[in-house]
Amino acid sequence: MMTVQQKLEILADAAKYDASCASSGAKRAGNGKGIGHSDGEGICHSYTPDGRCVSLLKILLTNFCTYDCVFCVNRVSSDIRRARFSPDEVVNLTLDFYKRNYIEGLFLSSGIIQSPDYTMEQLIAVAKTLRTVHHFGGYIHLKTIPGCDERLVREAGTWADRLSANIELPTQQDLVQLAPEKKAVVIEHTMEQIHVGKLEADEERKRTSLAPQFAPAGQSTQMVVGATASTDREIIGRASHLYGTYNLKRIYYTGFSPYQNADARLPLQASPRMREHRLYQADWLMRYYGFKAEEITTETDPALSLTEDPKTVWARTHPEFFPIDVNAAPKESLLRVPGIGYKNVERIVNIRRYHRLSLEDLRKLHVRLKSVSEFIIAADHLPSPTLVNSADTLKVAAPAAMQQLEMFAGFSALTGAV
Numbered sequence: 001m002m003t004v005q006q007k008l009e010i011l012a013d014a015a016k017y018d019a020s021c022a023s024s025g026a027k028r029a030g031n032g033k034g035i036g037h038s039d040g041e042g043i044c045h046s047y048t049p050d051g052r053c054v055s056l057l058k059i060l061l062t063n064f065c066t067y068d069c070v071f072c073v074n075r076v077s078s079d080i081r082r083a084r085f086s087p088d089e090v091v092n093l094t095l096d097f098y099k100r101n102y103i104e105g106l107f108l109s110s111g112i113i114q115s116p117d118y119t120m121e122q123l124i125a126v127a128k129t130l131r132t133v134h135h136f137g138g139y140i141h142l143k144t145i146p147g148c149d150e151r152l153v154r155e156a157g158t159w160a161d162r163l164s165a166n167i168e169l170p171t172q173q174d175l176v177q178l179a180p181e182k183k184a185v186v187i188e189h190t191m192e193q194i195h196v197g198k199l200e201a202d203e204e205r206k207r208t209s210l211a212p213q214f215a216p217a218g219q220s221t222q223m224v225v226g227a228t229a230s231t232d233r234e235i236i237g238r239a240s241h242l243y244g245t246y247n248l249k250r251i252y253y254t255g256f257s258p259y260q261n262a263d264a265r266l267p268l269q270a271s272p273r274m275r276e277h278r279l280y281q282a283d284w285l286m287r288y289y290g291f292k293a294e295e296i297t298t299e300t301d302p303a304l305s306l307t308e309d310p311k312t313v314w315a316r317t318h319p320e321f322f323p324i325d326v327n328a329a330p331k332e333s334l335l336r337v338p339g340i341g342y343k344n345v346e347r348i349v350n351i352r353r354y355h356r357l358s359l360e361d362l363r364k365l366h367v368r369l370k371s372v373s374e375f376i377i378a379a380d381h382l383p384s385p386t387l388v389n390s391a392d393t394l395k396v397a398a399p400a401a402m403q404q405l406e407m408f409a410g411f412s413a414l415t416g417a418v
């Protein structure tokens, strides 16, 4: 008979492969009777050097699983030590760690035992007990088992701050190849149920604040990359579809890592860490910078560059768009300048209401001048004509850009700026 400590060693270790656990976005005030609260910013966040959130007690209910996803260490055919918590054991562990101030909440996932419905009922039992018996106000992220009954999705959303149904792999063909029991259409159906549940609850709460919340921190998902031949273009396109259709808060990309005695269908090499990083950058371009998925790569070059970030690559292949005048260009254009982040775009738009920005002003905003100078016009700066006209960088200054340059020349003459 295993002790709780022994189970914890196995099931906390088994959970580390699920990256979909950042606790951003939830706000739940303590009610003064129970314990804990969670806040939208800051206190629920703690990241390991490789970017993963560790402030939650992150465990599996069990690593037994009836499915045989080839890339997963918990698959039924895997020869590993298995363990299973009872819902009460997870409840007690969560409370215990919370009271010791080790964690701010719980991330609970599970292998699939008996059926999606049965597994989901077990996960819900943990969250429901924490909320209703112990009045736990901390953050709860529950994994949602694709294909479980809609009634269970609804109930899970009542108790959890965030739900996530993992898309697992970029395409249906990838699932056929490596996760034969899983179907993209079933996973997306569960995402749809979460999306609709949240929409309805949010509508209801506009009418009365007494209406119950449903997954107030929304839903996220995880995608393993590099286990199949799917390209970055396919991955980004898939991500764009999921964000647009189900209003996901986050997609987490996890580079595939090979393991001992792995199935022959899997690659022998780990996915480069930089690929994962570039996918996150591409993801941000879609969510915060107004880029469309199809702009980030091309049909002929569907892979993200490992040496340059995707925004810089886009800028270098679209010389007609530059240079951008930071004192006149619309926000949408500023967002496309490599080296200027979306927060700095807001600052630039605010500051230029009062005075024209120089390179020194940008430097004070911590803009990397080395990255941006070839793409912008500022009050005291024109990009080098050799760069603007260079055949291998910014080849041609398009008519609109030339107009900006002429206006700048006029302004320089008036002010004596150089």
Ligand code: SF4
Binding pocket: 065, 066, 067, 068, 069, 072, 073, 074, 075, 076, 110, 111, 112, 179
């Ligand atoms: S269903 Fe989940 S836990 Fe089970 S083998 Fe597939 S990925 Fe692993």
